[in-house]
Amino acid sequence: MVYVATLISNPAHGALTREVISAARAILPGSDEAAHLDGDIAAEIPFDPPADFSIHGIEDTVRAALQGAPVDVVVQLAAGRRKRLFVADMDSTMIAQECIDELADMVGLKAHVAAITERAMRGEIEFEPALRERVGLLKGLSASVVDDVLRERIRLTPGGKALVATMKANGAYTALVSGGFTLFTGPVGAMIGFDEDRSNVLHVADGLLAGTVAEPILGRDAKTATLIELRDRFHLSPSETLAVGDGANDLGMLGEAGLGVAFHAKPKVAAAAHARIDHGDLTALLYLQGYTREEIREG
Template sequence: MAYVATLISNPSAPALTREAIHHARSVLPQAQDAVVLAPEVAVDIHFAPPLGADSQALADAVRGALGGAPLDVVVQMEAGRRKRLFLADMDSTMIGQECIDELADLVGLKAHVSAITERAMRGEIAFEPALRERVALLRGLPANVVGEVLRERIHLTPGAAELVGTMKANGAYTALVSGGFTLFTGNIAERLGFDEHRANTLLVDEGRFVGAVEEPILGREAKLATLVELRDQMHLAPSETMAVGDGANDLAMLCEAGLGVAYHAKPAVAAAAHARIDHGDLTALLFMQGYSRDDFRTA
């Protein structure tokens, strides 16, 4: 069965050399010549491993051969690489920030809230009670500060627009699924062109946050349920789906997807996901599907 190894570097600091490609090919059985997806940024190496090969072990072998070079390695079967359903986490994935931490900064509690966020994303504490605890600290904050936070503090992750735009241009359905808040996902989904967004609703009374979210909370199980629901609605095989995230509440969704990608993720998430991106930007998710830079589109 044909496999492909994709080597990816960060487009802002290209690091893919001929030497690195040679080292990668040296540990891949029956490796063919590299197919350039973006010069000095990404290549595909098609190869034919023995029956029952383990893609994670093969990826680890390539990483070992690269000797610590800042390159991501994704190994998968060649067939069915391009996905038809894409689910994405928002905070620290499609955007570079954690929205609740930025809101907490406005009431002088960013360090405290960030510490709770970090523990929840690492899976050290349960997501739902951690969210309730953090939201309670926002009580009394004017809800209209969200516009200011979006304008001044929230920035799209490099490659986000190309990722969503290219997948949509090629017929994929895209959903932004966040344990954060609809006040933010609505804006980010519109900016990036997602087909839909789902998140938690911050309760507001007389223009101020009441310090609570609408129940039930959208967390780990709800993200998983969204993937299954959309997949079934579209009559897709599991292999036709892709999901990306960075935290423990993304893990069930990542494991259920045909290709679950840990993006600059917490260690436990990176270890469990099908693929990990530690160096590249979000265009890495296009390269691993076999798209070249010339194929990229934006919404």
């Protein structure tokens, strides 16, 4: 069976030199000529490995051979890479921030809340009680500050609009599924172009955050269930699905997807996912599917 190793660097500083590609080819058994997907940003190398090879093992070997070059390496079957369902985490994935941390900054508790967020995303504490604790600290905050946070602090991760626009143009359904809040996923999902968004509901009373969140909380299990539900709705096989996230509560959906991508993720998540992107932006998920620069829609 033919496999392909996709090499990806950040579009802000393309790092795919001739030497990098040659070093990768020297490691890959039965490698063919590299096909450039986007200049010095992304390329793929077909190769024919032995039957008993380890995907993660060969990825690690290629990374070591690149001697620290800021290049992501992902190995997968060459056939069937283009996906028809895309499910994405929001915080620290499709946007650069953690929304609850930014809300906490409004009441002078960002450092405290961010520490809890970090532990939850690393899988050191359970997500649901950690969310309840953090939401409780926001009690009494004006709900109107959400608009301020969206306007002044939230920044879309580079490549996200192009990723969603290109996949939708090629027939995929896209869903933003977050352990965050509808007050954010609605506007963010619309800005990026997702078909739908799902997240948690913050209780608001008299224009103030009540310090509670609607139950049941959308966490790890609900994210996984959403991927399965949408996959079944569109009569797709698991191999036709793609998921991306960075935290421990994304591990279920990353494992369930045909291709689960850990994006600039916590160590536990990066180690467990099918693929990891540590250097590229979100267009990396298009190159993993074999899209070329000419096929990418800017959104």
